Amino acid sequence: MLADESPKAMMISVPHDSDKEISEEYTNKAPTPPSSISEKAVSENEPISTHKTDTISKKIIKNGNLRIQVGDIKKAQNQTSEILNKNQAYIQKEEFRNTDTDENLNLVIRVPHKNFDALINSFSDGMGSVLSKNISSDDVTEEYTDVSIKLANKKIYLEKYRDMLKSAATTKDILEIQENIRELEDEIDVSEGRLRFIDDRVNYSTLNLSLYKEKVRSSATSKIGFGSRFGDSITEGWNSFVSFVLGIISFWPFFLLIPLIILLWRRWKARRKK
Template structure:
């Protein structure tokens, strides 16, 4: 009886150990399956590929806009001074410009008109194109475009530096307790503000020159065309006859204006003739 009981105990213990090993293996597997793997570290090559693109995008966003000052100088002959003037004024108004100066005059050979026009820079080329219509040739045509980007950046940088310095002095003024310190800081602030106003004026003037282009236009008409240099031969003869008649009329009018002297001269001549010459 005892041997049989011992066999059952051995078999039971063997089956129990096997089940325990199986459960341990399953539990370890489940724990390994629940643990999420760590994220892969970025490779150096990938980082190297991404960084240049970011640098390029940053460089692309920092683009300097060029500041250009455009000027023009035109001089040409016209057949009608008033018509050309109206054309210039019309084109200037349509393109958002204005007439700044208007001078007219006459010399020995021509009648002329001189205009200074301010036109928005984006319409500069179109205005020149419109004014050039109908002009056979230009005595003078000068177009210039000056790049003032460096000057603009320099003034703007100095202005911002002065404003930052002003803010630092304002902070010091708030913390100052002594009257001497307050007076010294206010003196420095006064000098800095004068420099700020000067730089701001320079920057405003430069901005105006950039936004509005200046064009000087002079058009003229020869006086010879007005005086009849192309008259026919018959017209010249008729003008000579009229000129001779006008000269004779002038001489006759001059004689009439001295009639008292003529009467006196006639009376004296008659007296001398009867007194001296008649007896001889």
């Protein structure tokens, strides 16, 4: 076994990268995927059983985009709060935009995976008129399994290198083993971070909700009075007049050429008479 070999021999037969080839004897004993990222690597003295059949459950990431036209933004906000509390969801990001023509409230909502469908149905029923709806599901089980297997192997190799470090005979061997340990620890941190990210996206689905209200300026539907609309009309008329005057002024070179052309034409006509 590797534990009985000299430090140099062990360094040759066990590379630091788990994705590369290692000795045939060790490859045949590669571990099965751990049931969780916190599971400890198999110790050197513990035999690695090839009959272990730990499995990883399906990893499905759900995302949704929903745009709803509402009659009142504030009322829609209150309804949203009630729906979120009912489904144990929370707002990750909120953005409000108010223009002359419309009001927009954009929310990024995180909800437990099991409540995602119920949340979508709650917003779709009774909140307002659904303008657009897009739901997607992404199966990341294969990626999760692959990262888990590599992570488990890297942890085993890390323990091997730590044991090798204890019996290293030369300074060169010590430095090389320490460098391999450092690289393995960095790779393990990246893999564990990736698994945590996937778990977060799987356990909590994401919904991008947009609440939209169009401002209709008419006597039948708008709260804007006659005085305000009369003032707007005067302003628009004045702006149109100013635009007209500025447009005329922009033709000033032609105004200078016209008198010159007339003068030349009269002189030419006078000479022709003579």
